[in-house]
Amino acid sequence: MKPQLTILAISLALAGCGGSGGSDTSASAAPTYTVSGTITAQNIDLQSQVCADINQNYMCDSGEPSSTANANGEFSITSTKKSILSVPLLAQVDTGIAANSTSGSASSYAYIAAPGLQKNAGNEINGISSLLAGYVADGLTVTEANSKLKAQLAKSGISISGDIQDDLSASELASLEQNIVSTIKAFKHSNRAFMLAQLSAKFDKSAADYVNGVLTNEEVVAFANFLEGELKAATALNDTGVIRYFSDIDDTQDVAEPQSSFPGQDAEYGFDKTELNTNTGNGFQFAKLDANGQVLADDAAEWSCVLDQRSGLIWESKTDDENSIQHKDRLLALELPGVVTPYDQDVDLATCKTKGDQVCTTQDYVEHINSINLCGKSDWRLPTFHEFYNLLDFGETETNSDGKAYGLTYKYFPHQTAGIDYTSYIGSVWNQSIIYNQYSNTAVDGGFYYNEIGTLGGDRGYISSLEIYSGDVDSSDNYDSYQFPARLVSLQGK
Structure with missing residues (x-):
């Protein structure tokens, strides 16, 4: 792994070379990219705004590349951001409900979606593409989303040959398409990614038949x-885990009692306050699971996974056995199907090369863990940035062999990555946090930026922006970028 300059260091270096005073702006003009397609949803205004959802919050924000479709629903978006080809495409739909009304709606607009398919033209946005986008928002690849949706349709006797995104307006899908759009318009909660993912996963479990016939408004x-209730039950946040107080009397050691001279400290609020008073561990609510996904006694000595009962997520347990593919420090190159191809030199430095196996990238690892049905689950994936950050326990006092406090609750996660002696590797594991809002004119062509989360000692929760290389980088001119371990996640009940 090579040391990499920070953005500040790069800026100082450029300043020392005279900055931009002698640059030729015409020669360095950024290339442009275009993505086009058609809105084909029923019973909506086809002349809707369409955007490339750069920050992937499933709404069209000011500044995101966008255009207005014509009367036939045709749109074309041009931008200097290449990411418009790989992020979701959204069409803004009027819900017919005024914003801030007594209905509780946070906006008068809803958004139907299509997953980013790396297609310059021929993209299609409607209710069926929204189901695919919902699965992708939950961490599946487009291929996996197709398989899931086909299995759901098969329950209703509908068989689609080929990829569903190539046949989104099939006549047998007309009722489902209209019902999905109507449901999206009925959502009140602003967590659109979660709501869309839940709709994709559970429309076939509704008491109403979503496939055969148009549903009533009721x-x-x-x-x-019902899906709003699922959100409330499954996405509550954990607390920080901080249950002790700073004291001005003895600043060498935190104390257990609130300090009148320093009111308003973290430990006085939320679930952590309950934990201090009752000693029941309410800052986090974890349960140990066996290899079949069954809950074990809290004092069990062996377990395979950990259920976060507050968020509804199930986390993979790691091992201290270096011969296990689930070893806590097994290094992997980043691979996100349809988004990031692995960089050859990162693959060459992955643990697989010394162990003689084929599990070299994060996607290899996802496929392996799914193939063994760990804890009875087959939907394992890399966590999102927020999912993993919600797992951090800033009050954990157990330390590793280097005296650094662990970032996850040691009782449930005893085997945590130790990291290596690089400033930018602070006990981190891979997540999905590719970012598109950072730019450097010294960035390597084919690279991208990524938010790394520190998990050890004073770096717990510290975020570093790293340049990661993809398979589009010329390996003859560049060294490796980064390799991290992975701790996968699954959703309870799926």
């Missing part, structure tokens, strides 16, 4: 409300 609203 049926649509009832199911939308």
